[in-house]
Amino acid sequence: xxxxxxxxxxxxxxxxxxxxxxxxxxxxxxxxxxxxxxxxxxxxxxxxxxxxxxxxxxxxxxxxxxxxxxxxxxxxxxxxxxxxxxxxxxxxxxxxxxxxxxxxxxxxxxxxxxxxxxxxxxxxxxxxxxxxxxxxxxxxxxxxxxxxxxxxxxxxxxxxxxxxxxxxxxxxxxxxxxxxxxxxxxxxxxxxxxxxxxxxxxxxxxxxxxxxxxxxxxxxxxxxxxxxxxxxxxxxxxxxxxxxxxxxxxxxxxxxxxxxxxxxxxxxxxxxxxxxxxxxxxxxxxxxxxxxxxxxxxxxxxxxxxxxxxxxxxxxxxxxxxxxxxxxxxxxxxxxxxxxxxxxxxxxxxxxxxxxxxxxxxxxxxxxxxxxxxxxxxxxxxxxxxxxxxxxxxxxxxxxxxxxxxxxxxxxxxxxxxxxxxxxxxxxxxxxxxxxxxxxxxxxxxxxxxxxxxxxxxxxxxxxxxxxxxxxxxxxxxxxxxxxxxxxxxxxxxxxxxxxxxxxxxxxx
RNA sequence: ACGCUAAUAGUCUAGUGGCAGGACUUCGCCCUUCCAAGGCGGGAACCCGGGUUCAAAUCCCGGUUAGCGUACCA
Numbered sequence: 001x002x003x004x005x006x007x008x009x010x011x012x013x014x015x016x017x018x019x020x021x022x023x024x025x026x027x028x029x030x031x032x033x034x035x036x037x038x039x040x041x042x043x044x045x046x047x048x049x050x051x052x053x054x055x056x057x058x059x060x061x062x063x064x065x066x067x068x069x070x071x072x073x074x075x076x077x078x079x080x081x082x083x084x085x086x087x088x089x090x091x092x093x094x095x096x097x098x099x100x101x102x103x104x105x106x107x108x109x110x111x112x113x114x115x116x117x118x119x120x121x122x123x124x125x126x127x128x129x130x131x132x133x134x135x136x137x138x139x140x141x142x143x144x145x146x147x148x149x150x151x152x153x154x155x156x157x158x159x160x161x162x163x164x165x166x167x168x169x170x171x172x173x174x175x176x177x178x179x180x181x182x183x184x185x186x187x188x189x190x191x192x193x194x195x196x197x198x199x200x201x202x203x204x205x206x207x208x209x210x211x212x213x214x215x216x217x218x219x220x221x222x223x224x225x226x227x228x229x230x231x232x233x234x235x236x237x238x239x240x241x242x243x244x245x246x247x248x249x250x251x252x253x254x255x256x257x258x259x260x261x262x263x264x265x266x267x268x269x270x271x272x273x274x275x276x277x278x279x280x281x282x283x284x285x286x287x288x289x290x291x292x293x294x295x296x297x298x299x300x301x302x303x304x305x306x307x308x309x310x311x312x313x314x315x316x317x318x319x320x321x322x323x324x325x326x327x328x329x330x331x332x333x334x335x336x337x338x339x340x341x342x343x344x345x346x347x348x349x350x351x352x353x354x355x356x357x358x359x360x361x362x363x364x365x366x367x368x369x370x371x372x373x374x375x376x377x378x379x380x381x382x383x384x385x386x387x388x389x390x391x392x393x394x395x396x397x398x399x400x401x402x403x404x405x406x407x408x409x410x411x412x413x414x415x416x417x418x419x420x421x422x423x424x425x426x427x428x429x430x431x432x433x434x435x436x437x438x439x440x441x442x443x444x445x446x447x448x449x450x451x452x453x454x455x456x457x458x459x460x461x462x463x464x465x466x467x468x469x470x471x472x473x474x475x476x477x478x479x480x481x482x483x484x485x486x487x488x489x490x491x492x493x494x495x496x497x498x499x500x501x502x503x504x505x506x507x508x509x
Numbered sequence: 510a511c512g513c514u515a516a517u518a519g520u521c522u523a524g525u526g527g528c529a530g531g532a533c534u535u536c537g538c539c540c541u542u543c544c545a546a547g548g549c550g551g552g553a554a555c556c557c558g559g560g561u562u563c564a565a566a567u568c569c570c571g572g573u574u575a576g577c578g579u580a581c582c583a
Contacts, residue, residue: 145510147582201510202511436536
């Protein structure tokens with residue numbers, strides 16, 4: 001745990017500098033909901049684009065859709081969410097501890113009470129004289145806690161609707177049309193980004209567990225008999241991934257195993273190529289976001305942690321100040337969802353492969369936008385002994401990429417600088433202009449929100465059309481002709497060379 | 510969800526049953542030829558709703574939000 005609450009510092013700077021703030025603050029707020037401010041929105045957009053580029057656009061057979069967030073009850077009846085998201089809970093009258101009613105009955109009687117109606121559960125608790133395991137107090141009546149937000153569709157409330165608790169269902173209920181679009185040929189993937197909602201009993205930990213959260217998901221459909229014939233396997237086979245096996249978890253582990261994706265599949269640490277493929281892509285994405293390889297790993301979830309349909313769930317966990325947190329979930333959902341929806345809707349979801357009709361299996365990487373954003377904030381946060389703070393964002397996720405300052409406001413420097421700022425914006429850079437106060441303070445303000453480069457216009461600029469680029473991380477500066485600025489910034493943004501190498505290169509030139 | 514604790518400008522904080530103060534930030538002007546530190550001036554707050562009281566930001570009750578603990582998180 002952080003001694004001085006790193007998360008509180010991050011929340012503070014997020015609120016002050018326009019990253020993220022609680023929803024409806026002026027009315028006391030609403031727990032578990034957050035609004036992205038100007039910088040948070042830019043950064044969130046960059047994270048989504050990064051995902052879109054590598055998980056969707058770079059792929060051959062993956063297309064993105066955008067489905068409705070509100071879905072009729074029938075969808076969740078079929079998917080099983082109505083049942084599994086509706087937990088019957090009992091509370092001890094004496095110590096107020098809460099338990100799942102079906103769970104506590106099973107523990108006491110050995111018989112499964114899953115899915116029983118409330119009255120039956122209460123009856124079983126009375127009959128078997130089940131007491132609170134904590135203090136032996138009397139248990140109260142069972143109450144339903146539904147984690148889905150419920151509403152009514154139509155002005156007269158014709159049918160019940162729910163905000164989706166995961167984005168995945170839109171894809172499964174559209175499977176027939178999507179498969180048709182993909183010419184009924186496996187494998188293919190359908191991606192979707194969007195909000196999901198869960199009415200958590202107690203949301204906590206800022207963006208890590210909200211009631212509305214954004215997911216970037218793919219449902220990759222494949223023939224289970226060809227689970228190790230991923231068409232793009234060569235692209236990822238050599239990528240190193242960190243794995244924590246079930247075996248390691250039982251023995252107590254300190255360091256994850258590092259191995260190539262190829263090795264992970266061959267040694268059966270990961271069930272198949274489809275899953276391993278995404279573990280590799282996620283690893284690459286996190287590295288690009290500036291998160292170090294030693295700070296995250298994929299944990300093979302234990303049987304009791306995984307959903308009942310799962311043929312293997314691998315959580316991407318990050319080592320954060322508040323402990324190990326899941327920020328991405330990877331699931332092999334088998335044909336569970338397609339089977340359920342095909343049956344409930346009386347549709348035929350089968351696809352012909354090698355003259356056989358099969359129901360595809362699905363591999364689902366599900367990335368949490370807010371959780372990834374928070375991870376980046378925490379891992380890039382820096383402070384010195386003066387109490388000054390800044391974000392060392394890689395340019396790829398930095399909400400603003402360059403700040404343009406006139407050394408002074410007067411003598412035409414401000415006008416010159418503003419023109420440079422305008423040109424950079426037109427060239428596609430996320431540029432920020434500031435002329436107020438002293439230059440040092442402006443550098444500090446830029447650093448605080450993680451702007452990687454500052455461009456300063458001074459008296460030399462007027463004389464010889466030169467500008468100075470300042471590097472956030474080293475505070476080094478280099479002067480170069482104005483006409484070279486856009487190209488120079490482009491090279492620095494790519495991050496192929498560090499600032500010092502760049503200075504040397506420019507000097508030689 | 511329950512329990513404990515807390516809530517005063519954007520941030521940090523002082524404070525008392527009787528006019529709400531400071532620092533930093535922010536804004537304007539001046540100064541200033543490169544890393545938050547000069548000068549002058551301005552703006553900005555007692556979480557919400559009830560109650561007690563002549564008088565409540567202060568005391569009481571309820572709520573909200575946050576932190577911690579327990580529980581929950583297919």
